[in-house]
Structures are given as C-alpha cells and as structure tokens.
Amino acid sequence: MTELMNSGIELMLIGMGIVFLFLAMLVVAINIMSSLVQRFFPEPPATPMPVINDISKSMVAAISVAVHQYRNTHK
Amino acid sequence: MTELMNSGIELMLIGMGIVFLFLAMLVVAINIMSSLVQRFFPEPPATPMPVINDISKSMVAAISVAVHQYRNTHK
Amino acid sequence: MTELMNSGIELMLIGMGIVFLFLAMLVVAINIMSSLVQRFFPEPPATPMPVINDISKSMVAAISVAVHQYRNTHK
Amino acid sequence: MENVVSLWHSTGLYNFTSGQVFMMVVGFVLLYLAIKKNFEPLLLLPIGFGAILSNIPVAGIAEEGGLLYYLYFGIKTGIFPLLIFMGVGAMTDFGPMLANPKTLILGAAAQFGIFASLLGALALNAVPGLDFSLKDAAAIGIIGGADGPTAIYVASKLSPDLLGAIAVAAYSYMALVPLIQPPIMRALTTEDERKIEMKQMRSVSKAEKIVFPLMLLLLTILLLPSAAPLIGMFALGNLMNACGVVERLSQTAQNELINIVTIFLGLAVGSKLNAHAFLQMETLGVLALGAVAFAIGTAAGVIMAKIMNRFSSTPINPLIGAAGVSAVPMAARVANKVGLESNPHNFLLMHAMGPNVAGVIGSAVAAGILLSLVK
Amino acid sequence: MENVVSLWHSTGLYNFTSGQVFMMVVGFVLLYLAIKKNFEPLLLLPIGFGAILSNIPVAGIAEEGGLLYYLYFGIKTGIFPLLIFMGVGAMTDFGPMLANPKTLILGAAAQFGIFASLLGALALNAVPGLDFSLKDAAAIGIIGGADGPTAIYVASKLSPDLLGAIAVAAYSYMALVPLIQPPIMRALTTEDERKIEMKQMRSVSKAEKIVFPLMLLLLTILLLPSAAPLIGMFALGNLMNACGVVERLSQTAQNELINIVTIFLGLAVGSKLNAHAFLQMETLGVLALGAVAFAIGTAAGVIMAKIMNRFSSTPINPLIGAAGVSAVPMAARVANKVGLESNPHNFLLMHAMGPNVAGVIGSAVAAGILLSLVK
Amino acid sequence: MENVVSLWHSTGLYNFTSGQVFMMVVGFVLLYLAIKKNFEPLLLLPIGFGAILSNIPVAGIAEEGGLLYYLYFGIKTGIFPLLIFMGVGAMTDFGPMLANPKTLILGAAAQFGIFASLLGALALNAVPGLDFSLKDAAAIGIIGGADGPTAIYVASKLSPDLLGAIAVAAYSYMALVPLIQPPIMRALTTEDERKIEMKQMRSVSKAEKIVFPLMLLLLTILLLPSAAPLIGMFALGNLMNACGVVERLSQTAQNELINIVTIFLGLAVGSKLNAHAFLQMETLGVLALGAVAFAIGTAAGVIMAKIMNRFSSTPINPLIGAAGVSAVPMAARVANKVGLESNPHNFLLMHAMGPNVAGVIGSAVAAGILLSLVK
Ligand code: NA
Numbered sequence A, B, C: 001m002t003e004l005m006n007s008g009i010e011l012m013l014i015g016m017g018i019v020f021l022f023l024a025m026l027v028v029a030i031n032i033m034s035s036l037v038q039r040f041f042p043e044p045p046a047t048p049m050p051v052i053n054d055i056s057k058s059m060v061a062a063i064s065v066a067v068h069q070y071r072n073t074h075k
Numbered sequence D, E, F: 001m002e003n004v005v006s007l008w009h010s011t012g013l014y015n016f017t018s019g020q021v022f023m024m025v026v027g028f029v030l031l032y033l034a035i036k037k038n039f040e041p042l043l044l045l046p047i048g049f050g051a052i053l054s055n056i057p058v059a060g061i062a063e064e065g066g067l068l069y070y071l072y073f074g075i076k077t078g079i080f081p082l083l084i085f086m087g088v089g090a091m092t093d094f095g096p097m098l099a100n101p102k103t104l105i106l107g108a109a110a111q112f113g114i115f116a117s118l119l120g121a122l123a124l125n126a127v128p129g130l131d132f133s134l135k136d137a138a139a140i141g142i143i144g145g146a147d148g149p150t151a152i153y154v155a156s157k158l159s160p161d162l163l164g165a166i167a168v169a170a171y172s173y174m175a176l177v178p179l180i181q182p183p184i185m186r187a188l189t190t191e192d193e194r195k196i197e198m199k200q201m202r203s204v205s206k207a208e209k210i211v212f213p214l215m216l217l218l219l220t221i222l223l224l225p226s227a228a229p230l231i232g233m234f235a236l237g238n239l240m241n242a243c244g245v246v247e248r249l250s251q252t253a254q255n256e257l258i259n260i261v262t263i264f265l266g267l268a269v270g271s272k273l274n275a276h277a278f279l280q281m282e283t284l285g286v287l288a289l290g291a292v293a294f295a296i297g298t299a300a301g302v303i304m305a306k307i308m309n310r311f312s313s314t315p316i317n318p319l320i321g322a323a324g325v326s327a328v329p330m331a332a333r334v335a336n337k338v339g340l341e342s343n344p345h346n347f348l349l350m351h352a353m354g355p356n357v358a359g360v361i362g363s364a365v366a367a368g369i370l371l372s373l374v375k
C-alpha cells in the first residue's frame, strides 16, 4: 500500500511537472508564432464590424430576393 | 397441424388479452397521472395562442434583425 | 514484361471499346427515351419561371406568416 | 479474344437467372409505386432500389463483401428499426391521446388484425405448398400492426426469410390505407354515427407529456420486458422531444439520423428481396394475409368504437376507431375525410390522432408478446 | 395456461433483482436531474435512459445481441469520445487564449485536481472494502479534468468497470460548477482582488487561429504522443472551423455528427450503470473524490492566478483562475458572475475563456500522461 | 526517475523514424495545399490530417485498436466511397447531358487517359526499381478518371498499398485542372474553333430526369455488372433527387451523410500514407502518370470534340471536350473560361456540363471494366 502511494506521489509530481512544462512551452510557442504571424502576415485588424453573422447576411439576401419575388407575384 | 392451430388460438386469446390489459392499465395510469399533475403542477392553460411555431418566432427575430441591418447598410 | 505490355494493350483496346460502346448505347437509349417521354408524357415547357428556388418560396410563405404574426403581436 | 469472351461471360445478359429478372421487375414496380403513386416513397424507393441492386448477377452487392451485405447487419442486430422507432417517437405528439385516454382502447382493439392474420397464416397451411411455422405466422401477423419498424424488427427476429415480403406488404398496405379502410368504415357504421361530433379536447400540459413516455416505459418494464427495446427507444425519442432540454438531440433524431438510417434500412430490406426467398407461394400468402390483417384491424377498431360510444358519457364517432391500426398519420386523415363526407363541419383529425398513436403502442405491445411467447 | 405461466415468468415483476430496481432508480434520478434541474441534459438524459434500459430484466438490451451492447463498441474502441472531441474542437474559439497566452498556465494549475484526487483514491484504500488499483485511481482522478469525453476516453482504457460512475460524476459535477466553485473562489480571494479589471484584449488574426491547432498537435507529437488521439481529433475539429475552407465539414462535425454520437455515447455509458459495477463502495469513493477533484482544481487555479497577478505587469483577476478546470463555458460564466458581484462593471467572461479552453488542453495532456505512465 | 526515463522513451522525439518525419511533412504540405491553395480542401484537409495522425510514433492511431484502423474498414468494404458516390449522384443534374446526349461520346473519349496511363505504368517497369503489376497499373490509370470516389474504390480493390498515393494524386490533379488543361486545350484548337457558339439547349422534362438514372442502371446491369455498385449508388442518389418524392433523403444524402463520410474517408485514406507504402519509387511513378493521365484525357476529349464538330449538323465547340475528364464542375468551368478568352459573349458552361457529368459515368464504366478484367 505504501508502495502504491509512492507510485501515486511520483505520478503526481511527474504529471503536474509535464502539464506545466507542456503548457509553458505552448505559451512560448504561441508568443513566437503570434509575433511571426503579425510580422509576416499582418492582417487588417480583423473584420471591423462583425455585428451580424453570416446566416443573417444570407438572410438579408434571401429576404430581399423573397420580398422582390413576393411583390412580383402579388402586384 | 391442429396442434399448431391450437397454439395459434391460445396465442390470440392471450395476446389480445394482454394488449387490452396493458392499454387499459395505461388508461388508468394516465388518468391518475393527469390528475396528479394537474393538482400538483398546475400549468397556465398551456400557451394561450400557439398560432405560430417556434421556428417562425425566431424568423420574426431574425427578420427584424436582418431588416434593421439591411436599412443600416443601405441608407 | 512484353507479355504484361500485351495484356495492357489488349486491356486498352477492349476497355476503350466497351466505354465507347456503352456510352454510345446510352446515347441511343436517351434519344429513344426522350422522344417517348416527350410523346407520351408531354410536359408544359418545364417550369416557366424557375427564377427562385423552392427554399425561397417557402421563405415567402414563412415571411408572410411571420410578418402577419409580427403585426398582430405588436399593434 | 480471351478477354472478350471473359467479358461476355461477365455481363448481366449472360448470367441472368429468371428469378433475378423477376425480382428486378418487382424492384422496378416498387419504384413505380413509390415515385408515381406516392406509396410510402421514403421506404419503398430504397427498398425497391435495394431489390434491384441485390439481384444483379455477378456484382454480388448483397453477398459477403458487398455493400448491402454490410448494411444488413443494421437490421440483423435490430439497430436500424430501433433507431427509426426513436425518431418516430421524437415526432409523435401524445397530446390528443392524453387528452382522451380511453381512445387507447381503440388502439388495443385494432391489434386484433395481428392475431387474426396469425391464425389465418396457420389456417393457410391447409393449402398444399404452404408451410408456415408459428414464427412465420407471427411475423406475418405483425403486418397488421401497420407500423413499419415494428414489423421489420419482429420479422428480423422471428422469420428473416420472410422479411422482404413482410416489409413490402407492411409499407404497401400502409400506403393503401385510404383505399382499404373507407369501404369497411362505411359498411360498419350508420350515416348518423358518422355524423357524430366529438367534444373539444382539453389542452395537455407539458408535464404530462414528459411523464407519459416514462410511465409507458415503466409499465412495459413491469409487465412486458420483451417489448422494452421497441417501446424503450420510442419512449426515449418521445421524451427527448417532450422535455425541451435536449432540442438538438431531438431534432437530429427526427431528421438527419432517421433519414440516414431510412436509406440504409430500405436498401438492406431490399437485399432480402431475392428470388430464393420471395418467389415462393409463401409470399402470395403474406400479401393476402397482410390485406386481411389491415381490414380486420380496421373493422375491430370501428366496432370497438361503436361499443364505447354506446357506453360512454361523451359521444365517440366510431370512425376514429379505424385509426387504431396506427399507419400514422394516414389512418387519422382517412377517418377525418370519411367523417367530412357525412358532416362537412366535423373535423375528426385531432380526435383520431389519439387512437392513431395508441395503435403504435398497441402494436409494439403485441410485438413484445409475440417475441416473448413464440419460440 | 402454460403460456400464461410462461408469460408471468417473463414479466419484469417476476424477474427483478433488487440491484436492477436500485439502478433504475438511479436512472430516473439522472433523468430528473437532466430535465428538471438542467444538469448537462445532453449527456445525462441519454445516460439515465441507458441506465434504465440496461437494467430491464429479461430484455437483455445491454447483453450480447442487444442494442446497447453494440453501441458500447463505440466507447470500447474510443471512436465515440474522439468524435465528440472533434466536434468540441470545432466549437472552440481559441481567440481569447491566443490574445493572452499566459492564461494557459492557469489551465495547467487547475489540473492539480486530477492528481490530488488520484492520490486521494489511493489513500482511500485505507478504508476497509475499498480497493482501488493505480489504474482505477487514475481514471477517478481524470474527473477533475472537468471534461466529459476525456474522462470517458481515459476511463474506458484504464478502468472500464468504473466508467459508468466516472461519467456520471464528471457530468454531474460539471453541472454543479455554479454551486461548487463560488464559495472556494470567495474564500481564496479578497474583495479587492475580485474587483480587478483586466486590460482589453487584442484581436487575434485568422492566421494565428489556423496555425495554433497545428502547433498544438506538433508539440503533442513531439512530447506526449499518448495524448495524440485526443488532442489530434480536437485539433482537427478546431482546424476545420478556423481555416474556413471546409465549412460544411465543420458544421456537420459540430452539429449532426456530434448529436448522433452524443445519443449513442450516452446510451452506451448508461449500459455500464449495472448493479454489479455500480452498487459498490467504490462508487461512493468515486463520487466523493470527484467533488474533491473539482474543488482542488478550482482552488489551484485561483491560487495560481493570485501568484501570476503578483508578478505580472498587467493586472490579472484571480477569479479567472477557477475557469482553468475547463467545464466550458460554465466555469467561465461563473468567474464572470462572481466578478460582477464585487464590481458590476467588470466583465470577466472573455478573459476567463482563455484559461477555460486552456483547461481542455491541460486535461487532455494529463490524460496522455496517465495513459502513458499507468500500466 | 524510472518514470522520467520511461516518459522520455515514450516521447515522439525519442521514437521518430525518418520515414515518419517525412510523411508528416507530406501531411503538412497537403494541409497547406488544402487551406492556403484551396486544393480540393474537403478531401485533402482530412487526408493530410490523417497522414499526420497515422505517422505519430507510439500513438498507434492507424494500428489495430486505433481510430484510423477502425475507420479504414469503411474503405476496405467499399462503403465510404459508395456512400459518397450516392451523395454526388444526388447533387448531379443530368439536364444538360440529356438535352444534348451526343456529348456522352466526349465523356467516353476522355477516358483514354485512364488506359494510356495504365499502359504508361506498365512501360515504366523498364525503369529499374519500379515494378507495377497489372493491378497496380489499372489502379494508377483510374486517376485519369478524375473522380475521387471511383479512384478510391478501384484502388482499394486492386492495389490497397498504392491507395494513399493514388487518392492524393487524384484530388491534387483535380485541383490542378485549371492549370493542366488550358495549355493543352489551346494547343489543340484554333482561335476560330474556340469562338464557336453553341445552340441554346432545350429544356429537359422532369420525367426524363427520373427515367435516366434507371436506364443507366439497367444498361449497366445488362452489360457491365461489375460497375453496378458504383453506378448503382450513383443512380440511387440521382433518382432520389430527381423524383422529388423523397426530398428529405436526398437532402441528407447530399449534405450531412456525405459530410460525415467525407471526414471519415479522408482520415482513413490518410492512414494509408505511411512511409512503408508511400516512400517508394512507385509513388513518383504514380504522381507522374497521374499528370499524364489528366493531360491525355483532356487531349482525347478535345480531339473527339473536333471530330464531332466536323460531322455534326449543329456546331460543337471543341473546348467542351476537355470537360469529359469529369472533375465536376471544375473542368466545365475551365472550358467556359478558356472559351470566354476568345469570345467574351460565349458562355460554354452549360454546354460543358454535359460531357462533364458524362465523364463521371465514363470513368465508372472504365472502373467496372478494370475490376472485371484485371485479376
Ligand atoms: Na399499430
């Protein structure tokens, strides 16, 4: 039983160590990646007004078509 | 062959018996359940005007958003 | 190796032969079928104005319902 | 040259057997019925197409290693019919039945068609060349349940060889409900009975609709666990829809999932439409008995409704009894239509939906009984 | 007569064992929690229903040849949790985390709950009647990851017998996050700390969002290939969504496909809720340790955030550390809500989303470690 | 300590073989082509990702028990390509082809690319280190069919080891159609020919569109049953769409179902991109011959169109012959674009759709011939 606990403690130390190591390396990697991307592939500051999503955009299109059609059919 | 027919007839009698028994018990159970539900979880008499379904409701929302957006974009 | 090439050449001849034969028979079959269909199941010259697709049609319906409902709710 | 000969030997023309030709004609007839006559096209189109594919010589599409061979596992294991039943459950509204629970009795009565045609199948054994076992007879009887997935589930367990014929009969007669039922309904009712107007139904609360599938499942567990796979999946679908908290699962169950499974199930059923199993005297027996089952179920429902009308405090139009066979929602529409002929202001549709969905439960119960007692 | 007896012998009433009755009650409780209390209904409803179905006597729905028996293959092979993880990946927006990468460290700290409860499970072996192996302990610990598919994937590999209890605990405690976390968060922070406003985040470009999942996958491959199935499928889903060129695949992965698999996975998990495996002292241990795991993970995240706030140039509100346990997006919402109590103008939601999605990565990494080291 | 060592021994860094590294690079290149260059991203993204996943050391994702191992069954059994072909069938409109059936001949001519590259593969055996069997050569030739599911179906039956390379080549060259075809088209036609305007097409009735897939299936059954699985599923999809009575099945076949299967198929194809099978001289041969196949197919189509133009009563623009390779609808768009360069008022798109969809039939027919004759 003590042996099992020892395994558990070792697992905890190694485990948390790897988790921190892994995510810390990811932090470093992201920082490098972001600066590279921002330098070599600069982007216009995202989409300026993403007020309405794509579905609504196609809704607008669909509605204007539909309304148009509706008028044509019912006049 | 007669034996087979006998099995069949027995099956019919038992079968229809169980079907009636089962559904009759269900009738009783529903009546009890409904009265319990209506006593302990009374509901405002359902939705008063379920004239139009949910999809249309979200349509109304989507359309009003879309129309709004459309005006903003095209004025 | 020459044997393999011979198999290949034979395969090519037979293969292209069948492909042409098959599609040529299909041409004949289509011509017969089309003339039969046009004689025995004449259609009003397709849908005269397929300007707008089915989805938009149901849109028109949905919108008119929705608008109707919207007015009823908000007046 | 050798290749040309081997190619000729690999054509369908060279390899056709007369049985395959005949079964292909059956397949094309099913397609015709589905597309042109609008006979349950969602099922009969894939079934008909499956029949054609599985009878192509050389190709071996329904043999080991072929597509339909693999798809058939979905039926053999019961997975496909059960998933379809879940989707059907999600589409079913028990509101009208809960508002008027005694209509459940109509759904019970109409199952008489199942057992009557079971007996009929056994009686047909007197005809030389027919040899139905009790299992076969039970599988044939279930056609009278007028419920596709239930029929396929039972047939796959009791009599896989008859599965093709039974599925075709079940869906065909469901499509024929508007032709089969009205004469029987008119013959068994008087003009006055058909004019009976029924009381406006109370509205049913959401809580009742949530509790009902669980109650149904519980009763099944206690009394008839052999019906639990069918009723369980049906109740799951119904609960997902009624409870309102898993809307995305309910939508998927009654749309994409049921559509995918329907294509697969139809093709797999079609793969059982082979000459060996279908071109038998037995098939004629199945088709005849299926029609009988529908007719008797309809009659039993109507007669039970007449009896109930006599003893009930509120009036019951006997026409709605015919909807007890299930065949949702076709049978309820037929009841409505026949009612309107006698009384143009009498809308029976909602009243007929009660026995209609009760009929689904009734035939699943009957299926459980058959699966449990027929060994 | 014989048939009546055999029918009675085939009822549930005749065949019930007390264990089955108890497990059915568990199933109904799960349904109640799902429907009435809105506890992760997308999973707990199918799990609860699966528990009921699999404990029906006679029916054998979870035994060889039954529906749940077949569905369980999807868990045994890992296919279902991996497909769900792909869908979750497609729904995840790494924007907030990429804008403030150091929040990843919070997602690391919160995984302490996993290892602490692993130790706790081993310590519980001191209690007579409990006997957790290292594999069991690891599978229990992963509940602290607060991520359903990860927990199911790990449990199915390391301790299939505990799968039912672990999945139930994982989803239940995720639902309880709004109750479990706030007291801990308040206890470990001062009013002033909770008032801290964080700097507006920069916007993240599309290119960064495309490169990130690939980078994450690459790091996993290099360092921890045992986490590659989980992180790989997660990265695939995320890439499909971020890249914008396979919109239809991404939509299907995060809608129909994940819905279908969720129904199947839930039912299959429920099939592991049988008396034999569930009605053990071990289950109580699992439930207790699961709560401990969530609490410790929350505490570790908050404490790490306090430490980072001390050393960081820009202010960090310690509340967002609690979101590191994952339980997306519930934990982030809790952080936001507790923050608003102290400062009604302080919207922490977006800031908490960083550690929140980092927690998903963190627990997948921890899962890889456990799968790799626990033999 | 022991654990640290065992952890290090379980990293990818420790276990990488050079072959795996190279194949991962191949995977990333495919992702780059898919995302950045928009090369058939729906397929090449999952294929590329599958290549990466299957070459991760230790993880064993493509080995027995791994996700990709299970998904590969969908290819091995032919289920995935056939389901995709059904979806493609549901998306295909045969109207333009039915309006002008002689364009079918162009779809036949373009299949010359298949057989020419088959011969080419056999000729390449003269190069030391290359050793293509007749089966290999046939599987390579089918790349010239310019149709993904057909190529995968044939390769999985005749030459599974080359499946990865063949699928990659097929989809890559399809994406390169706008680069490969125009120079060949310009070289083989005069300016005047490219200016030819074609007669407005008649409209095709719904009945013709319903009958056509059945007629196509019937002809296949009679003459070439080995092509029946492919053409059968294609015809099923097409019929479901054309008949209009199973709209929900048709929509599911061409949306959710094809999307789900595309993800699975792509990953499974990727699992065949392992060093052992891919890093061979043969792969270079496959890539070279694939390009040759497309080029020869294009040329054969154009030349046939020139011949037909000479003998036809109505003018035929030879450019539409290039669309006969299939690669729907890319090749038709290319024909339209090249035509517009010479005559800005000449819209060939609809006219090119005829040979374009005929090319799909043509390559399925060729596939049937290869499957039937190459043993
Ligand atoms: Na019924």
Ligand code: NA
Binding pocket: E144, E145, E146, E147, E324, E325, E326, E327, E359, E360, E361, E362, E363, E364
């Ligand atoms: Na986590």
Ligand code: NA
Binding pocket: F144, F145, F146, F147, F324, F325, F326, F327, F359, F360, F361, F362, F363, F364
């Ligand atoms: Na082609």
